[in-house]
Each structure stands twice: as structure tokens, then as C-alpha cells.
Amino acid sequence: MLEKFRALRAEHAAVSAAGRDPFGVAFDTVLSATEAVLEGRRVLLLGTNNYLGLTFDPDCIEDAAEAVRSLGTGTTGSRIANGTYGGHAALEARLARFLGRRSAMVFTTGYQANLGALAALAGRGDHLLLDADSHASIYDGARLSAAQVTRFRHNDPDDLRRRLRHLSSQPGEKLIVAEGIYSMLGDTAPLREIVEVKREAGAWLLVDEAHSLGVLGESGRGLAEAEGVEAEVDFVVGTFSKSLGAIGGFLASDLDGFDALRLSARAYMFTASLPPSTVASVTRAIEVMEARPELREALRRNGQRLHAGLSAAGFMLGAMPSPIVSLPMPDRERAVLFWNRLLEAGVYANLALGPATPGGKPLLRMSVSALLTPAQIDAAVLAVARTGEALGLIGTALEAAE
Numbered sequence: 001m002l003e004k005f006r007a008l009r010a011e012h013a014a015v016s017a018a019g020r021d022p023f024g025v026a027f028d029t030v031l032s033a034t035e036a037v038l039e040g041r042r043v044l045l046l047g048t049n050n051y052l053g054l055t056f057d058p059d060c061i062e063d064a065a066e067a068v069r070s071l072g073t074g075t076t077g078s079r080i081a082n083g084t085y086g087g088h089a090a091l092e093a094r095l096a097r098f099l100g101r102r103s104a105m106v107f108t109t110g111y112q113a114n115l116g117a118l119a120a121l122a123g124r125g126d127h128l129l130l131d132a133d134s135h136a137s138i139y140d141g142a143r144l145s146a147a148q149v150t151r152f153r154h155n156d157p158d159d160l161r162r163r164l165r166h167l168s169s170q171p172g173e174k175l176i177v178a179e180g181i182y183s184m185l186g187d188t189a190p191l192r193e194i195v196e197v198k199r200e201a202g203a204w205l206l207v208d209e210a211h212s213l214g215v216l217g218e219s220g221r222g223l224a225e226a227e228g229v230e231a232e233v234d235f236v237v238g239t240f241s242k243s244l245g246a247i248g249g250f251l252a253s254d255l256d257g258f259d260a261l262r263l264s265a266r267a268y269m270f271t272a273s274l275p276p277s278t279v280a281s282v283t284r285a286i287e288v289m290e291a292r293p294e295l296r297e298a299l300r301r302n303g304q305r306l307h308a309g310l311s312a313a314g315f316m317l318g319a320m321p322s323p324i325v326s327l328p329m330p331d332r333e334r335a336v337l338f339w340n341r342l343l344e345a346g347v348y349a350n351l352a353l354g355p356a357t358p359g360g361k362p363l364l365r366m367s368v369s370a371l372l373t374p375a376q377i378d379a380a381v382l383a384v385a386r387t388g389e390a391l392g393l394i395g396t397a398l399e400a401a402e
């Protein structure tokens, strides 16, 4: 059975040969949202999705602890059986209120939110139009649906328009899927133009705000809020595993009849629900996110500081400043070497390789948290710059991301 993975095993061994296994990092301990201990040494965390730093928020921890003591460690069942407690329903109501939507449903992960939403919404005879750089959960959701799948070029509304025109004579609903911030390069979708195309074509629009919730928009509702197009977004997907510092996912909408999805989204129906501790910490995290806009502001400043520091050091950066800053690497070998050396210099970033990256190109992905101090960011920039210099990768060798 496992013979078919021979090539994959060889590739993995080659990637690990330069030092450690980049896909098997296990922290000895995590000290805070910004620091951990790895192999007995303190490292700066520059490769998490802990945008607002809420994993160690004292109020979130307290509420989670109280919930685990009073309600136990798990629900042992799915939302449609024994797995819905008052807290799940309250979280959905709280989330809907935060998002300004009529309805929200909570999934056990963001991955499952996309699986459940896409597979239930788009059925046989329908069409899904996916940005080519969509997250794996969107592709997997599309595979699970019986719909016809069309990919459009990344962030290219004209290509989307062409493809929709091509499909115009075909029956069935058309659902466009885009992301707020794309996780690998940190670029945002051209949402206003996508909305124009959506209107022309009479299509529906789902936006996955996984990386933009709590990050973009005046109130942190995401890219659609920042672009002023929330009314045109029919479905919002998001996750609790990034700015909200826990785990879980959601689908929200204003459409009538939304609750039918609770009896048709299989990734909601056939898996155990979130444990009470997570429900409690996420509910509190939404409060914190609303009450402390200064976290979002600090996050924005930190993204800019990292971006500016790396640009000044001579790196050519693709996307505009965002909490995610990625350095394109010339090849896999040097990407692996860079990642290892940077870790030895005390900075943990993400090594991202194909097929997870746009065009399969290797990337050193970094992301900031609101809780990183300017001194920590400057130290990280220095470490990245020294590593880049030592490997001869500053300036000429690195091409800006397309």
C-alpha cells in the first residue's frame, strides 16, 4: 500500500537532510504568542497565524478553564446529535452579531467549514469558480461537491469574467470563491472587481476570510468590510484557528433558509463538535477582538515594520505589506538551507514548498503577531538579512513574487 509513496519519501528525506525535518518541528514548549523553546533554545515565532496573539489571552484562558471544569473535556458527538450545547448556539449568535449577518454555523475546523459549505452549496449541475491559488480546503470541498469546477487565474477578475461568459448558457448556479488574504504571499483579492463580475453574471460569492478576520476592516470583519462590499458577499467562511487563537471554523450568511445547511453539510453533521473549552475561549476572543482595536493596529504596524525592514535589507518583496511576508526562494535546496540557518539564528519561519505554494515555487513564509515588539521584529529582520547575505540571496537572486 505504501509503495506509491516511495518518491515522496525520498523527497522528504532530501528536504530533511540539510538539518531537521521542516514538516516535523515539535516545540519543546511554547512560552507565549511570540516565543517558544525548540531543541532547548529560545526561538522567536515568525511563522504562526497568531495574528492578534490571543492564544495566551488571560480572559480566553480563564473562560476555557472554567468551561472544561464545568462541562468536561469534549462533547463526544456531532452537532445534530448530542454535540450541541448552549455554548455552541450562543457562539453562533455572537458570531452572527459580530459579522452583521443573520445566521452563522460553527464547524470543528476551518478546513471542514470549506468542505461542508462548498459540498453542500454546489450540487450536481452547479458551477464552482475557484481562484487558482485557493487553499487546499477549498479545492477539497470542490472535489466533494458534485459541481463542475472552473479555475480562474489568481486575482484576475477579467479571467473570471471570461470564464463566466463561457458558462453563461449553461444551467445551474454559479458560485465564485475567493479569499480575503491569501495565506502564502499575503496578497488580497480584488474584491470590488470580483463583485462587479459577480453582478454581471448573476453569480453567488463566497469569501474565505480565514487570514483576514480580525486583521482587515474597521471592525476586523475582513476584506469585504475593508472594501465596503459585504452586502455583495453571500457567504463568509472563516476560522477560529488564526486571529481568534483556538480552533474551529464557521459559515455565515444573510440568506433565507440557511439552517437547511445544518442538515446537508456533511462536514458539520458527521463529526464531533467543538469542545466546550474552545467554544468558551472563542466566544471570549470575539469580545477581545471587538474591544481592543489597538491589537489590529499593532498587527498592521508590525506587518509594515517587517516588510520595510526586509525591503531595506535588499529583499525584493512581492505583495504589499500585510501580516504575511514571504520571500520567494530560487530553488528548493536554498529554501531548505535558508529555513535551517534562520532557525539556528533563533527565528522560526515557515518553509513552504509546492504544491502548497503558488506555482509550486519555494517560499520562506513569515507572519507577524500583534504582540511582537519592534525590537523582536528588528532582531528577526537582522537574522533574515544575515542569512540571506550568507547564502548570497539578497538583491539579485530573489525575484519578486508574481
Ligand code: PMP
Pocket: 109, 110, 111, 112, 114, 135, 137, 179, 183, 208, 210, 211, 239, 240, 241, 247, 248, 249
Ligand atoms: N481557509 C484558508 C484560506 C486557510 O488558510 C486555512 C488554514 N490555513 C483554512 C481555511 C483552514 O483552517 P483551519 O486551520 O481552521 O482548519
